[in-house]
Amino acid sequence: MAVVGHWRSAARTHAGKVRERNEDAFLECPEQGLWVVADGMGGHQGGDIASQMIVASLAELPLHGNFDDRLIGIRRCLHWLNRRLGQELTVNAGRQDSIIGSTVVALLMEENRAACVWAGDSRCYLWRGQRLYQLSRDHSLQQQLIDERQMNARQARAHPGGHALTRAVGAAEQLTLEVLELEVFAGDAFLLCSDGLYQGLSSDALGHALSLALPAMALKRLFDDALRGAARDNLTAVVIRG
Amino acid sequence: MTDPLQTDPDGQALVAPPDDDPPSDFTYYAFAQSKNREPARLSAPSAFSTMPDVLAGRYCIERLLGAGGMGAVYRARDLLAQQYGDPDPYVALKVLNEDFAESPDASAVLYSEFCLTRYLRHDNVLRVHGFHVDTACERAFITMELMRGLTLDQLLCERPLGLPWQELRQIVLPLLDALAYAHGCGVIHGDVKPSNVMLSENGVRLFDFGLGRAEEGVLPGLPHLSRERFNAWTPGYAAPELLEYGQLSASADIYAVACVIYELASGKHPFRHLPSTQARDEHLHVGLQAPARLPKRCWPALRTALAFDTGDRAITAGQMRDAFTGSSSWPWYRKIRPSW
The missing domain is CATH 3.30.200.20 (Phosphorylase Kinase; domain 1)
Known part of the structure; x- marks a missing residue:
């Protein structure tokens, strides 16, 4: 577990019980106030390449500059990766399904400022005042059905292809990132995770885990709970606590 | 796992x-x-x-x-x-x-x-x-x-409107020089694109000859990549003959480098990153505009290099470089002036 200043964090990824490959990746950088989860697009060749490129590139971003500069740096880096994965990859004639992409959710923190940047269905949760808030809104067909056709979550989940992403790094020529800035309070806990983790767990289970005092304990609880289930997908979580 | x-x-x-x-x-x-x-x-x-x-x-x-x-x-x-x-x-x-x-x-x-x-x-x-x-x-x-710097695709993300001529020439001239040299040695790159060119602290570097090929008689004995079994390209930069017949020649490198140069000059790919075969079928060549910041003398060479037909793409990397430096003898017919 990493401890820096007043931020402690813990991170883990697991292939799950079914998949042979782990296409998730994380970055845990408490010294830089930066944490990332990326989930390579399943079914496509090289999903792990995409998620690994994201965490490796974000890890190399310059440390100098103020919060706003660094936030711009993260966004610029993700736009570049979108181009690199979408337009610059060499395609083998035998493999036409050559879309390589990944979700991303990144959390940047400095003193009492935080910014969450995301594309896709990897999520950022905030545990504050004994309540769980989902800070990121999924870029998925499911979420689109809820927003645009007023379906409830259960109906949307039953929709065939509801898991399909509407945004991801590398998926389309233009990437639109979503950014949420917020003020951080003492006692806040954050969770970044891939869908493989949150899909097997109720909000109550997420909340209970995040209420634990240490990130490592929260992480253990999350994985113990998730791995008791089917764990069909890769699962990744990063817990950050003040 | x-x-x-x-x-x-x-x-x-x-x-x-x-x-x-x-x-x-x-x-x-x-x-x-x-x-x-x-x-x-x-x-x-x-x-x-x-x-x-x-x-x-x-x-x-x-x-x-x-x-x-x-x-x-x-x-x-x-x-x-x-x-x-x-x-x-x-x-x-x-x-x-x-x-x-x-x-x-x-x-x-x-x-x-x-x-x-x-x-x-x-x-x-x-x-x-x-x-x-x-x-x-x-x-x-x-x-x-190990190169330290920016690849050209990173540079393009930072400079979405393209580069002014003074900066552009510092990238384009060495790049064309490297390509002219390689072709002169009988080596075809095969996958020229922005992410395969680095603007490093030691200058411009062309790299990744992974899809490259030596011409007949050069490096004899070296195993050649069989394009019949292994055909690969980058869609936005591959010339039509490469996409259609797997034909790799110096001319395919010319098409690719011309796309890169056009994009560096204007911030935009000449054919919206479409595969060249599709761009050709949609006649996108017809409406192609010269990048505003590119000196006029460069445009005939660049436009020729962007030709979809190999017969029309009648320019070498060396001739492009010369056209860009202004020391060109290309195209030869421009030299013929009326005598009055």
């Missing part, structure tokens, strides 16, 4: 040699430590889970620099160079992806890339150091100079 938490409990396995007893071929370098350990902890790349942290007892893998359909490039620390006090013991290291590495001639393809690149001695072509095999994990790899 290995759990990185088990293999990497303190987060250091990616940046330092393993703490347990080193294998016998590792003894000399076991004391070498990273001078600048990274505080970041990254999950281990699972696709390369069979790849050890140290290759051939010498190259300590530090970070993924780039990856594509066929191979991945890492920054690695040369523990032997470090042991002897080399102030910059870092190299770029290319390995083939696990999927591709299993094909029988994969190592030969990698060797061909090494050999083609080594054959070219030019300031604007990346330098390769060596071809190696890690016998324990049965993986071949190339070591190369």
